[in-house]
Amino acid sequence: MHKTLVTLGALIAGLTLAFGSASAATAHSELEGSVPAQGSTVSTVTELVLTFGEAVVPDYSTVVLANSAGISVELGAPTYDTTATVMTIPITSGALPNGDYIAGFRIVSVDGHPISGEIDYTVAGSDVPAFVVPTPSDSATEAATQGPVVTDGTTETVTLTRANDGPNVLVVVGTIFAALVALGLVTVVLLVAIRRNRAKATE
Amino acid sequence: MTRRGFLLSAGTTTGAFALGAGVGVAANAAVALRADTAVGAATVNFYGAHQAGIETPFQAHGVFLGFDLKRDTTHVMARRMMELLTDDAARLAQGDPALPDNDPYLAEKPARLTATFGFGPGFFTKLGLSSQIPAGFADLPAYRIDKLVPEYSGSDLVISIGSDDPLTLAHAVRQLTRTARSFSSIRWSQKGFVRSQGVAPATQTNRNLFGQVDGTINPAPGTEAFAGQVWAEGSPSWFAGGTQLVLRRIAMNLDTWDKLDEGGKEISVGRKLSNGAPLTGVHEFDAADMEAKNSAGLSVIPDFAHMRRARTDNPKEKFLRRPLNYDDGILLDGTSNSGLLFAAYMANIQTQYLPVQQRLVDLDLLNTWTTPIGSAVYALPPGCLPGGFIGEGLLS
Structure with a gap:
């Protein structure tokens, strides 16, 4: 009986320790910082850099970027430093035009804990021409949205043009673009199709 | 008293x-x-076009027994074994003792006892019946997530026994094992459970030991969808009305799982813990909205969520899941020794099961806390009528 009590006591002590350490371990892999930083105003943004407190599992990472009008910006595949705590995500089209942006991220730390959040920042002083969303009557838009631009069944397509711009393209939907050029339908207006869901770029 | x-x-x-x-x-x-008394007296009819214990609503307790045929087992001996096992199972299902039965009073409360028989790949090869292997039936490929151990993997014969009463079940296990051992040797036994009868409505979806509502999208018994997913047609002809079983023992690390908060647990599956509703819905059976995004532009049900990986709109990739929980006590280091006896039934493993399993292997956050440690496949013959025996189409 005495032995049972001692064992029980040890068990309770063990459980207490386990719970104590569990609460300490719930820190997991929080976002420790980012470039651009939350709430910041910057002039040149060509990539996003996210720094986490713990290593992340690359397979599970998703990062998306949109401007305040809800237009998605295509991102390249993330790369990681050797500790897998610093994640760099290139912006496919290069530097961003002026505007307010929202980056959404979801990662899983090595202990399996999923973390998600968003980073809001502003680009000001950029010399990159702004995004313009064409009107629905724009023939180029119609052509683009009829094209095979939906990639994985979960994406939404947004077609963009840039004002005051020559052949400067965020994302060209190759087959459609070629077809339009060939038909002589497009002179200064260029097609830009941007996948709204960025899951693809992160795998 | x-x-x-x-x-x-x-x-x-x-x-x-x-x-x-x-x-x-x-x-x-x-x-x-x-x-x-009603729970104890309830019976499930043994005879019919299909074996009992598959379309049967969950019994509270279940055991899977794996046997290997003895080396020199002949076709005639295998037939004799199945005749005797069929007789035992039919008697026990009615609450009658097997012949002989040294503890006949333990058979009196069948509590919906069923015994279901299946043949592993070795059953066909050892008996020279390879030409009769059902379409799509073969061992699963090796998966990178697997850490299989022989004591829970494969066997020539499986007997799956279920009952709402653990004492009745233990008795039936012993009777059927005694018969089977005359022709084969036991390889493993695996015991599992769901909730007891009367604890929750019979129609309520079960929970696993992670606390998840598990089995929401199963076909309902007696429906065309059920028949289409589960019962094989005649290829080969002896297998018409049969089904194929994938049995996987999946260890679940409850101790690391419990370090997740509720939100983390829900997002790894894509369903709410409270009632099993998809994260985009309110009620358990609400259709999931796979396109829904949150304010940050992220999918509400992530790409890595178990339900996104497992779900399919292709009716040819759906099947019945009838898993039992297992809990083999606490290990000496204080951690749990628990998991799932994942049992899935389908007409054709190759076309229905393999694509889904591959998606889960490729990307499923739940793999962080789960490890398949046992795996086996079986071809379950159709049912039989009184006077017949299970497997008669193959062994007669």
Whole structure:
């Protein structure tokens, strides 16, 4: 009986320790910082850099970027430093035009804990021409949205043009673009199709 | 025991109900006793076009027994074994003792006892019946997530026994094992459970030991969808009305799982813990909105969520899941030794099961806390009529 009590006591002590350490371990892999930083105003943004407190599992990472009008910006595949705590995500089209942006991220730390959040920042002083969303009557838009631009069944397509711009393209939907050029339908207006869901770029 | 003592002890078990219903303790004790008797007396018909124990609503307790045929087992011996096992199973299902039975009184309360038989790949090869292997039936490929151990993997024969009563079940396991051992040797036994009868509505989807509502999108028994997913057509002809079983023992690390907060647990599956509703819905059976995004532009149900990986709109990739929980006690280091006896039934493993399993291997956050440690496949013959035996189409 005495032995049972001692064992029980040890068990309770063990459980207490386990719970104590569990609460300490719930820190997991929080976002420790980012470039651009939350709430910041910057002039040149060509990539996003996210720094986490713990290593992340690359397979599970998703990062998306949109401007305040809800237009998605295509991102390249993330790369990681050797500790897998610093994640760099290139912006496919290069530097961003002026505007307010929202980056959404979801990662899983090595202990399996999923973390998600968003980073809001502003680009000001950029010399990159702004995004313009064409009107629905724009023939180029119609052509683009009829094209095979939906990639994985979960994406939404947004077609963009840039004002005051020559052949400067965020994302060209190759087959459609070629077809339009060939038909002589497009002179200064260029097609830009941007996948709204960025899951693809992160795998 | 005095009458008072009896009422007190009975009242303890039904106390909450008695108080809530505002009825006397003694009356409720009587209700409880009558209900208990009904659970024990309930039977499931052994005979029919399909074997019992597949379309049968979950019994509370189950055991899977894996046997290997003895080296020199002949076709005639295999037939004799199945005739005897069929006779045992049919008797036990009615609450009658097997012949012979040294403890016949333990058979009296069948509590929906069923015994279901299946043949592993070795059954066909050892008996020279390779030409009769059903379409799409083969061992699963090796998966990178697997850490299989032989003591839970493969066998020539499986007997799956279910009952709402663990004592009845233990007796049936012993009787059927004694018969099978004349022709084969036991390789493993695996025991599992769901909730007891009367604890929750019979139609309520079960929970696993992670606390997840598990089995929401199963086909309902008796429907065309069920028949289409589960029962094989005639290829080869002896297998018409049969089904294929994938049995995987999946260890679940409850200790690391419990370090997740509720939100983390829900997002790894894509369903709410409270009622199993998809994260984009309110009720369990709401259709999931796979396109839904949150304010940050992220999918509400992530790419890595188990349900996104497992779900399919292709009716040819759907099947019945009838898993049992297993809990083999606490290990000496204080951690759990628990998981799931994942049992999936389908007409064709190759076309229905493999694509889904591959998606889960490729990306499923739940893999962080789960490890397949046992794996086996079986071809379950159709049912039989009185006078016949399970597997007669193959062995006659």
